[in-house]
Amino acid sequence: MAFDSSCGFPGQPGDSAAISGGSVRAAFDATSDRYPAHPFLHIPAQATAGYGRQAVDWEYGEAALRVQALEADFREAGLTRGHRVAVMLDNRAEFFLCWLALNGIGVSIVPLNAEHSAAEMAHVLRDSAAVMVVTLEGRRAALEPALHVALAGTDRALPPVCCLGDDAPRVPVLPGTFAASTDECALVYTSGSTGLPKGCMLSNAYMLAFGRWYLSLGGLCTIEPGAERLITPLPLVHMNALACSSMAMILSGGCIIQLDRFHPGTWAQTVAQSGATIVHYLGVMPAILLQFPPQPGDRAHAVKFGFGAGVHPKHQAAFEARFGFPLVESWSMTEVGAGAAVAANVEPRHAGSRCFGRPSGHMEYRIVDDAGVDVPPGSSGELWVRAAGPDPRAGFFSGYANQPELTEAAWAGDYFHTGDIVRAGSDGALHFVDRKKSIIRRSGENIASLEVEAVLNQLPVVRNVGVGPVEDETRGEEVMACVELAAGHAPSHEVALQIFEAAAQRLAYYKLPGYIAFVSALPLTASQKLQRGVLREIMRRLASEGAAFDLRALKKRSAAHPADNA
Template identity: 60%
Template structure:
């Protein structure tokens, strides 16, 4: 990248070559909440709107180093305003409109944005945080600033994405223009089963733009190759295949939960009536992998990365043999260095499981990675101990050099693609009257990948019943976003503790699976369904 490079400049370059080609398509079914038709934008038309927005923002005094929180859902407005702000060196802080007020208040307070940019439909939520609110339909209310105008560069902050960590509260990952470029450049140069054809691909994703997969991977992959982003509002099983067929999708992005749901649909003669060449994703249940590919005729290519890592050390199984059904995510490429180490930091023998450490090959091991955790210099340094990024993921190397995902070293639960910190859930549950002690762990879930399990010691042992468990989950739901509340609760007389009275996470995880398998735990997953959330 040159000193003038940014997401905006990359988009501008593509628009000069592919101005008449489609940039964004939102199917009518995904836009029905706010429009009676599909949304379509070419690169040329999008650039025209972006430049007009950039002028408006620049006139208000916004500039290099400012941040703006955005409540824009998976809408065209997200792309247009993000790229327009990026042209000025302004970073966005994406907010998930489905999160709780408490979750969002923490992010807004931690990131310190100048104002919140919101859709009209999100106005009531946006006004809860004590900051100026600007609606996309009325930029005349933009607060005036005095930021000095300067051109953004590769290291300029482009977005601040929050990711759950083992410390409980989410951490703000600072992502630069370079990060986004490296992500897209990695994608477009993969080859093998991932050969993106310039100006021809149509990539469909149901994933939220508040996460790096949709915001960085799919968006930049298409922007750097002149492809079209087909952005759904969310995943809808009933309209999934019709959206793929009607939109002419050639690529899909998925999370592990999607194949499981789609395999449960009745078989149809149209199961293979599509133009999709491959799916890009992670976390598919091993026993669903081959079955999905055989039924639908789509190669699901498992990949590995993290918000902190981006494309700087990403891996994907784009070449055969892909070892379908073994949680294989491919072989590392020459642009990255990697190691598998034990708890003492020593390299494990080939075939043994160890924590994956990664870095960029060459003089700068952090090139293309995140720029650090906002306001957490010590945690950033710990993550980069010894100039290796410590992923917290446990991996093993197969005989042919392919890497296979085993488990997570961190106390993270990954449910339907969402990272849930056990400590955050424990902190909430421990404040509920009647809860004396609690331990939270993941348990396997065939549909969601993992589910939240809580082992609870009650102050009054007489309350060990399902009614009490449901009351605790309802109380937790007043603070936690719905997907973070326990799907299983088991009441215990004790928890597995170390000599220093700390939770033995490994023992708790084993115990959790046992209690779910033998039916001792109360199954409360019905309380997390959409209908239950509306009526609860």
């Protein structure tokens, strides 16, 4: 299987149009037919520094030939509709080739996060039943232990691992290997309040709806067909880059400018040189960029708007004044997709108030208390959402893989329960307040408190632990652990380091506790359940008083993923 991005690929068109209801590949083929000479993908040389140091520039027509040839290779390997293939290709051009080629066959992709530990990847590989893994040569060593852990104790054979430049190994078509529905485009794993990440089944319809919703926004987010260049450093393993920015450009004939990660020191220069007209961001990015002194080139760009979420209230107006374009806050979830997405694409945006816009007619919503009763106007409550019209789940995910009971629980009462606490302003605009679920939102990553607790509770030095968020001006929230020590252990910086280093063997770096505090007892209910609201107050107080060990400086990526990517 040839993945060399320096070579052209002759090939025959696939049969993607035959997939019922339309597909990502069919949309790409239609755009490549309409705009064959328009730029499809640009990856600046800086973003390829780790593997070639040459910029990638593909037109739609050229990319279509590469995709067709790769599809033929995948078919020859025995892949067919209903299979799932795990892909760990980082934010490289090959990700797009594999995704589109596999989609043409009806194969669903399972994006793997290279930042994850072997145990975390093993869970995804086991749960998804992927029949093949496509990755980079440098990732093979990290993948093999994950594969062995994933299949330990089962009678399943190891799925073949195909690296760049390999010939694709034949996939045996065995009973039980067809895990995905015929319309599944991707299985994206997201942290949830139940601990282990859950696989969100995302259909082709989901992907297409997301792109069309984005294109329909107008106002500050007006997108001109065949003219836009959208730059994003966000990872393709998440919904934003995979479904939102990529689909908007594919459907409109725009150019995807995909970075490997966020490089704060050269960000303004990269944006200007790339000719970007749209920027995708997370709140951590404005926070970091505002720490740099103003430069003459801060406004030397063609950007019309930024589109993202989570900007800190004190940063939004300051960023817009300095860099000269609006940061349009938006809201959705992997589960929600375009079915009930909201964006502050028209004025008044209420900058600095965590406002993410006014819901439009494509959705219905409720703001409810813990009993599911609508709260009075202006009060805070959990946001419940659904699509307007006969199908309340239109545009949403298809469900959690292998967990239909959790899917139905999330849809209790015919509304999707988001777990986000919001309030509505007098003009109907929604403002984010907090999260109801035990989720920590750090630099755009959702981290399940229960997942971190499960790892820390296995350590001999820990008797009991509670994990939750504390506010962080740069990253939004940081992970904090309040630890009851086992008998015979005394609180100390050395013990905190011991806990941190042990956790690092099981968790991705960003999930590790940035703060560890030792407590004599955790706040528990009469039934011995953790009182998370009380725990948050305790953590906030301990962090503000300096009564916790600050380990944030130790949270760094591996050598292959430098720490300058927040």
